[in-house]
Amino acid sequence: MIFPKNIDIPVKDLGGKILNADVLKYVPEDSAKHYKFIPIDLVDGYLEFGVLDPEDIEAREAISFIATRIGMPFKLFVISKTDYDAVMSAYQNLSGEVYKALGVLKEEEKAESADNSIEAQIKGMTKRVEPSMAEDAPITKIVSVIVQNAVEGRASDIHIEPTRDRVKVRFRVDGVLYQSLFLPLNVLEAVVARIKIIGDMKLDEKRKPQDGRFSANIGNRQVDFRVSTFPTYYGEKVVMRILDTGKGVTKLEDLGFTEEHLTAIKAALDKPYGLILLTGPTGSGKTTTLYSMLSAIDREENNVVSLEDPVEYAIEGVSQSQVRPEIDYTFVNGLRSILRQDPDIIMVGEIRDAETARLAIQAALTGHLVFSTLHTNTAVATIPRLIDMGIEPYLIAPTLIMAIGQRLVGKLCDESKGTFPTEGAIKTKIEKRFADLPKEYRDKIEIPDKVYTMQSSATCSTGSRGRVPVLEVLTINKEIQEVIFKNPTEEEVYKVARKNGMLTMSEDAIIKSFRGEVDFEEHERL
Numbered sequence: 027m028i029f030p031k032n033i034d035i036p037v038k039d040l041g042g043k044i045l046n047a048d049v050l051k052y053v054p055e056d057s058a059k060h061y062k063f064i065p066i067d068l069v070d071g072y073l074e075f076g077v078l079d080p081e082d083i084e085a086r087e088a089i090s091f092i093a094t095r096i097g098m099p100f101k102l103f104v105i106s107k108t109d110y111d112a113v114m115s116a117y118q119n120l121s122g123e124v125y126k127a128l129g130v131l132k133e134e135e136k137a138e139s140a141d142n143s144i145e146a147q148i149k150g151m152t153k154r155v156e157p158s159m160a161e162d163a164p165i166t167k168i169v170s171v172i173v174q175n176a177v178e179g180r181a182s183d184i185h186i187e188p189t190r191d192r193v194k195v196r197f198r199v200d201g202v203l204y205q206s207l208f209l210p211l212n213v214l215e216a217v218v219a220r221i222k223i224i225g226d227m228k229l230d231e232k233r234k235p236q237d238g239r240f241s242a243n244i245g246n247r248q249v250d251f252r253v254s255t256f257p258t259y260y261g262e263k264v265v266m267r268i269l270d271t272g273k274g275v276t277k278l279e280d281l282g283f284t285e286e287h288l289t290a291i292k293a294a295l296d297k298p299y300g301l302i303l304l305t306g307p308t309g310s311g312k313t314t315t316l317y318s319m320l321s322a323i324d325r326e327e328n329n330v331v332s333l334e335d336p337v338e339y340a341i342e343g344v345s346q347s348q349v350r351p352e353i354d355y356t357f358v359n360g361l362r363s364i365l366r367q368d369p370d371i372i373m374v375g376e377i378r379d380a381e382t383a384r385l386a387i388q389a390a391l392t393g394h395l396v397f398s399t400l401h402t403n404t405a406v407a408t409i410p411r412l413i414d415m416g417i418e419p420y421l422i423a424p425t426l427i428m429a430i431g432q433r434l435v436g437k438l439c440d441e442s443k444g445t446f447p448t449e450g451a452i453k454t455k456i457e458k459r460f461a462d463l464p465k466e467y468r469d470k471i472e473i474p475d476k477v478y479t480m481q482s483s484a485t486c487s488t489g490s491r492g493r494v495p496v497l498e499v500l501t502i503n504k505e506i507q508e509v510i511f512k513n514p515t516e517e518e519v520y521k522v523a524r525k526n527g528m529l530t531m532s533e534d535a536i537i538k539s540f541r542g543e544v545d546f547e548e549h550e551r552l
Contacts, residue, residue: 035080038103040066042112049073050113051204052096061085064113066103071481073098076105076113165216168209169224173251173266175206177244182268186221188214188261200436200493201309211260218255218262225253232262239336252336269338278318282437282494284537290428290499295323300427301390303377305402311434311495312399313338313375319397320344320373332373333360349375361385365394374398380416387417390425404531405431405500406519409510419514423507431498433531435548436480436490443542444481448473459533459549467527471537480545494543496534496552501526 049065052073058064062078063085073096075089086102093100172195176184181197188194193209209217222229225238238253250269255262278288294302302319304312317339320330325343332341335349335357345367349360357374358381364372365385376399377383390396402411408429412422448456453473460468480489500506505522529537532552539546 035077035102035104038066038074038076038105040076040105040109040112042108044113052098053092054205055114055207057088057092058114061088062110063089064105064110066105066113069101071099073100074103075100076103076109078105078107078110080104165213165220168213169217169220172206173242174244176266177249177268177270184264184266184268186217186264186266188258188263190260193217200490201434214261218264221253221264221266222255225251227253227255233257250338252338275317275321275339275341276314278322281315281318282543283497284534287497287499287534290501291319291430292322294428294501295319295395297395297427299390299393299395301386301396301398301425302427303408303429304397304399304432305405305408305429306399306432307401307403309434310432311493312432315430315432315495316373316375316397316399317341320371323371323395328370329368330371330373331364331367331369332375333357333364334373334375344373357382358385361389365389365392369394371395372397376400377415383412383415383417384421387412387421387425391421403431404516405429405498405528406523407431407516408500409514409519410516413514419510422514423502423510426502426510428502429500431500431531432495433552434493435496435535435544435552437492437494438478438480438542438544439489439491442481442489444479445476446479446546447476452477456536459536462524463529464525464527472540474540477536477539477546478542478544479539479547489545494538496531496538496544496548498528498531498534500528 045067049068053063053065061084062082064076065073066076067074073093077085077089079085080102089100089102172184172186176197179197179199181199182201183198185196185198185203186193187196188211192211193214195206195209196203197206198204219229221227222236222238224240226240227236227238234257236255239251240253241248241250243249247270252267252269254265254267256265257263278291283291294300304315306312320332320341323330325341330344332344332346333349334346337346337348340346347360347364349355349357357376357378361372361374361382362385372386372389372394374382374386374396377386386396386398400408400411402408406429409422409426412426413419446452456473460471463471500519500523503526505526506519509518509522530552532549535544535549535552536546538544539548
């Protein structure tokens with residue numbers, strides 16, 4: 027897109043300060059430096075850019091390319107050099123400190139002999155990370171700055187990934203990965219070595235994946251990190267899961283469940299024995315829901331024991347144990363040992379194989395309440411999945427109490443809620459979605475005059491903040507038990523569950539869009 031040279035571009039005075047730091051993620055720092063433009067605000071759905079030279083055709087074309095890539099209209103303003111420098115300094119929160127450390131590293135490398143450059147890079151590292159993480163060695167500084175900025179930016183994961191010519195550092199926030207900065211490829215080994223040291227992993231093992239963990243005090247609170255390394259063509263990739271123990275375990279009532287789902291789940295938790303399974307892919311919030319369930323039960327009068335991989339949060343009143351497959355302490359062996367500990371309630375982190383499934387079923391049969399997770403796409407797929415694992419239908423029917431399918435979707439910011447009327451094609455789409463639901467349940471669903479959608483705002487540029495679960499709750503009753511005995515296919519289970527009023531995850535998202543919790547379009551992605 028070519029702009030005429032004499033286009034009239036208004037002037038904007040930023041007052042020497044950044045208006046909206048949230049928009050910086052749309053433009054890489056090196057692009058802002060090279061083309062001398064900056065993102066300055068998000069107003070009425072338009073991404074505003076400030077340019078130093080209004081006649082710089084290359085800068086305008088780069089802005090047009092960025093706006094097209096992110097699917098957002100834009101407006102241009104001329105800004106002063108003072109305002110440009112002020113916004114550029116905002117980029118320095120992360121990359122500035124990192125690049126300063128890289129500069130120190132270069133100076134140190136000059137002073138070291140060529141044959142021990144890696145040793146020079148990791149010089150000063152401690153054997154274990156201590157609470158402050160405030161060491162001054164350049165590589166240590168780089169790692170601590172990345173970790174600190176990820177925690178302060180509400181990230182759930184840190185990805186450090188080598189490519190052909192550089193190392194990408196990305197943060198996952200509310201389920202979406204955002205580019206944070208780039209590192210030179212020659213520091214990859216030292217950065218990975220630093221993380222391996224603090225994660226208590228083997229420095230000399232680069233050919234196969236490793237797992238580790240460490241803790242640090244960040245912002246006066248204890249934060250745990252679960253580390254995974256993975257060998258790739260260009261070097262080892264590192265992913266760190268952030269477990270903010272300071273937040274504690276979320277109450278069931280605060281997870282975002284509907285009143286109907288909350289009532290059904292609490293009724294299942296009151297059962298004296300049986301099996302409750304949560305299903306969904308990695309990152310769908312299953313573990314969070316499991317912990318919330320554990321925190322909701324009576325841990326004074328019950329002996330509650332868990333078997334986890336790993337233990338993510340400490341829960342008072344629960345005897346939590348970490349499996350260690352490398353010493354043959356697996357879910358199977360651990361579950362056998364738990365049954366000798368006189369438990370009332372058992373939580374098994376994940377059912378991964380037939381033997382674990384069989385032991386969990388046996389525990390439920392012998393008077394224990396058992397929670398666990400299973401990898402299936404939907405709640406109704408739980409029953410055929412257990413049968414595929416070799417569990418006989420006559421064992422599933424009397425033990426399975428409830429199966430919950432779960433996903434996480436973006437929660438709308440209050441200031442970023444848009445609406446459109448539920449009429450015409452939209453209303454037809456909604457009615458068609460609920461058409462096979464029995465009338466007695468369909469009549470309970472009131473379709474409002476409008477549904478909510480996501481739009482950007484100056485204070486919430488992504489349109490969402492945090493995530494909320496959408497559920498499919500399958501409660502096992504006598505009719506479904508009959509299906510399990512006679513014809514336990516996914517289709518037959520769905521028919522009976524539907525007859526009993528079960529809503530799918532997609533429909534749960536639609537209902538939450540009626541209430542302004544999620545974007546209406548989310549139901550199309552489930």
